[in-house]
Amino acid sequence: MDEPEFRVLVAYTRTGQIVDALDDPGWSFEENLAWSTLGKMTLTVPLPGADRAGKLTRDTLRGIRNGMSSISLVILRRDGAALAAGPVYTLGWNAAGVSIGCASLNKLFDKRMVLAPSYLGDPTNPAASVTLALPPRDRATKLIDLAMTGVRRGLPITLPSLSGVEGDEVTYAGVDLRTTAEAVKAIVEADGGPDILLLPQVSDDQSQLSWTAAIGDPALGAFNPDATWDYPLVAISGDVDDSETTETAYVVGDSSGSDSATRLVGVATVDRGEPWPALERADRTSVSEARQTQLDALATSYGAEYSDAVETITYSAPTDLAPAYRTAWNLGDTATFAYTGHPWLDDGTATARMIGVAMDPGNTRFSTKAVA
Numbered sequence: 001m002d003e004p005e006f007r008v009l010v011a012y013t014r015t016g017q018i019v020d021a022l023d024d025p026g027w028s029f030e031e032n033l034a035w036s037t038l039g040k041m042t043l044t045v046p047l048p049g050a051d052r053a054g055k056l057t058r059d060t061l062r063g064i065r066n067g068m069s070s071i072s073l074v075i076l077r078r079d080g081a082a083l084a085a086g087p088v089y090t091l092g093w094n095a096a097g098v099s100i101g102c103a104s105l106n107k108l109f110d111k112r113m114v115l116a117p118s119y120l121g122d123p124t125n126p127a128a129s130v131t132l133a134l135p136p137r138d139r140a141t142k143l144i145d146l147a148m149t150g151v152r153r154g155l156p157i158t159l160p161s162l163s164g165v166e167g168d169e170v171t172y173a174g175v176d177l178r179t180t181a182e183a184v185k186a187i188v189e190a191d192g193g194p195d196i197l198l199l200p201q202v203s204d205d206q207s208q209l210s211w212t213a214a215i216g217d218p219a220l221g222a223f224n225p226d227a228t229w230d231y232p233l234v235a236i237s238g239d240v241d242d243s244e245t246t247e248t249a250y251v252v253g254d255s256s257g258s259d260s261a262t263r264l265v266g267v268a269t270v271d272r273g274e275p276w277p278a279l280e281r282a283d284r285t286s287v288s289e290a291r292q293t294q295l296d297a298l299a300t301s302y303g304a305e306y307s308d309a310v311e312t313i314t315y316s317a318p319t320d321l322a323p324a325y326r327t328a329w330n331l332g333d334t335a336t337f338a339y340t341g342h343p344w345l346d347d348g349t350a351t352a353r354m355i356g357v358a359m360d361p362g363n364t365r366f367s368t369k370a371v372a
Contacts, residue, residue: 081325133170156209253265
């Protein structure tokens with residue numbers, strides 16, 4: 001019997017040990033280049049019957065139910081590429097079958113606080129604070145490493161080596177109880193912040209699931225000549241959003257005591273000229289930030305991001321005819337392709353960066369942003 005094109009394996013999240021498999025479930029997944037946009041994976045299993053195969057499926061589902069987020073599922077393509085993997089967070093069923101919902105692994109970092117490892121139970125102790133003097137890429141790497149340090153905190157993630165270069169000193173106060181996800185998000189979204197992807201892989205003998213943290217310097221991906229299609233891609237949806245467009249971006253930082261006049265503020269201005277109206281935007285999510293350089297970097301990043309309407313276009317192609325995701329291309333790559341189906345642009349050729357992917361056995365859809 002031929003090996004199926006796709007398999008779904010069951011592993012322990014914390015160790016990556018693969019312990020089971022689901023026979024021929026339906027599946028789909030979504031992944032985004034943005035750190036703060038969690039990936040998600042949905043698997044559907046018919047209600048098991050009373051035969052031997054049904055009993056095995058029941059045993060597997062029972063193990064998933066008992067383990068939930070301690071269990072991760074991985075979609076494995078026949079060529080050995082792990083397309084998506086992550087912990088189980090939801091499990092539901094009805095007359096149509098069982099639905100299993102997973103999130104990308106970085107959801108776990110919403111449950112890890114930035115605290116010195118010896119003071120996880122004592123965040124008000126001054127020694128619980130963490131001080132790092134590293135450039136942004138290394139600081140993000142160190143924060144993820146710190147989140148995996150301690151009892152039952154380890155995860156099968158391979159991190160890049162630190163550069164050995166010093167950077168601005170940053171202190172994460174223990175009493176702030178900032179999550180790793182929040183701290184890394186602030187680094188990623190600052191001007192020059194690195195792209196971060198957690199890339200799953202499965203060992204050749206299919207006994208071990210692990211992830212490699214791809215951390216850009218600052219961007220991941222490049223123009224990819226292997227991401228080619230022999231036919232026009234179909235533009236199936238698009239979005240042009242001008243609601244956040246701004247000319248002057250403010251980022252509100254820390255203040256000294258109650259004296260608001262001494263509050264730190266980052267400011268960046270992009271002059272769009274006529275006929276645009278003057279537009280300002282203030283971000284108040286960094287009110288504990290005491291570094292002017294970081295506030296300025298965030299303001300510059302937001303100013304650039306929102307200097308014009310944000311446009312994304314989603315294209316679709318049959319999964320079995322598309323260049324292989326994970327092996328031929330990945331998020332962050334830029335490709336040139338012919339397209340059709342746009343409502344106000346003539347059929348033509350686009351060069352765009354791939355920033356999101358949604359995939360099932362039949363179709364691959366990817367979201368793009370145009371590049372200059």
